Amino acid sequence: MIWEGKKAPTLEGRHFIDALDFSPAEYDALFSLAERIKSAPAEFSSACSGKVMATLFYEPSTRTRLSFEAAMLRLGGKVLTVADPRTSSVAKGESLADTIRTVGNYADLIVLRHPKEGAAKLAALYSPVPLINGGDGAREHPTQTLTDLFTIVTYKGRLENITVAFCGDLRYGRTVHSLIKALARYPGTRFILISPEELRLPDHVKEEVLALRKDVEFHETTRMEEGLEGADVLYMTRIQKERFFNEEDYLKLRDAYVLTSEKLKLAEEDLIVMHPLPRVTEISYEVDEDKRAVYFQQARLGMFVRMALIARLLGVA
Numbered sequence: 001m002i003w004e005g006k007k008a009p010t011l012e013g014r015h016f017i018d019a020l021d022f023s024p025a026e027y028d029a030l031f032s033l034a035e036r037i038k039s040a041p042a043e044f045s046s047a048c049s050g051k052v053m054a055t056l057f058y059e060p061s062t063r064t065r066l067s068f069e070a071a072m073l074r075l076g077g078k079v080l081t082v083a084d085p086r087t088s089s090v091a092k093g094e095s096l097a098d099t100i101r102t103v104g105n106y107a108d109l110i111v112l113r114h115p116k117e118g119a120a121k122l123a124a125l126y127s128p129v130p131l132i133n134g135g136d137g138a139r140e141h142p143t144q145t146l147t148d149l150f151t152i153v154t155y156k157g158r159l160e161n162i163t164v165a166f167c168g169d170l171r172y173g174r175t176v177h178s179l180i181k182a183l184a185r186y187p188g189t190r191f192i193l194i195s196p197e198e199l200r201l202p203d204h205v206k207e208e209v210l211a212l213r214k215d216v217e218f219h220e221t222t223r224m225e226e227g228l229e230g231a232d233v234l235y236m237t238r239i240q241k242e243r244f245f246n247e248e249d250y251l252k253l254r255d256a257y258v259l260t261s262e263k264l265k266l267a268e269e270d271l272i273v274m275h276p277l278p279r280v281t282e283i284s285y286e287v288d289e290d291k292r293a294v295y296f297q298q299a300r301l302g303m304f305v306r307m308a309l310i311a312r313l314l315g316v317a
């Protein structure tokens with residue numbers, strides 16, 4: 001770990017809105033803590049006793065919300081949740097700023113998922129407690145990045161000199177936008193971008209990546225087969241139906257890529273296949289049996305790294 005021997009950076013009291021809000025050293029410190037929690041969970045089972053976390057989810061979610069809630073409960077803390085905006089004061093016309101100011105009186109930490117890009121940044125301006133972005137529209141999803149990097153470190157043992165192939169909806173996939181920026185900070189990362197023309201990685205994301213590292217390599221293709229060769233990580237994504245303006249356009253692209261056992265024959269033996277989940281049609285079920293498929297373990301690692309994040313933002317570990 002980069003910071004070993006030095007004092008671990010402090011995250012106490014901070015917000016986590018964009019993947020780049022934390023430095024690589026801060027990520028490293030979180031991974032070390034997540035690793036310790038994973039190997040000795042009992043030692044952390046009352047780290048957050050007396051603390052309360054609120055999850056405000058204004059967009060559908062299973063994994064992210066439950067993984068945060070499981071993380072807090074396993075740290076001995078308590079959870080308040082709004083999973084359906086129709087049952088909250090948002091339905092009465094309350095502004096996000098007012099909701100956040102109010103919930104900040106009840107909770108020590110807030111996790112927000114919102115369909116509008118930039119909502120988390122706005123909310124953070126009004127939040128008296130640390131606020132975590134659980135996904136804001138098609139923009140960012142930084143705790144999925146924590147999960148993804150922790151998975152890559154766990155399986156590959158490094159974040160430098162790796163080739164990552166992203167496949168699917170690179171235009172609307174917020175997990176891709178956050179992860180690609182975070183990865184670009186490590187030397188020697190190469191990106192293979194596999195998508196239909198309509199769903200290419202937005203230029204503004206590419207520009208941000210290039211601003212971080214001028215020499216970063218992008219190889220863009222529409223063919224999955226071409227992208228599989230030489231990749232260390234294959235990051236599959238769902239076509240983001242909810243971001244399309246009409247059903248017809250979605251249906252045209254939904255089955256653009258389907259990873260099958262046959263296609264995986266083209267890939268390296270030590271490739272790992274990741275997916276933020278939920279999966280729809282892009283990975284056929286037979287692939288689950290392949291030892292290279294790590295997406296369910298990825299979801300498990302996400303809980304441990306969220307435990308580490310909560311503990312650090314609350315200053316209890």
Ligand code: NCD
Pocket residue numbers: 063064135141144174175237238276277278
């Ligand atoms: C992702 C999301 O919400 O952006 N899911 C998740 O948080 N694990 C990916 C997706 O919905 O496709």
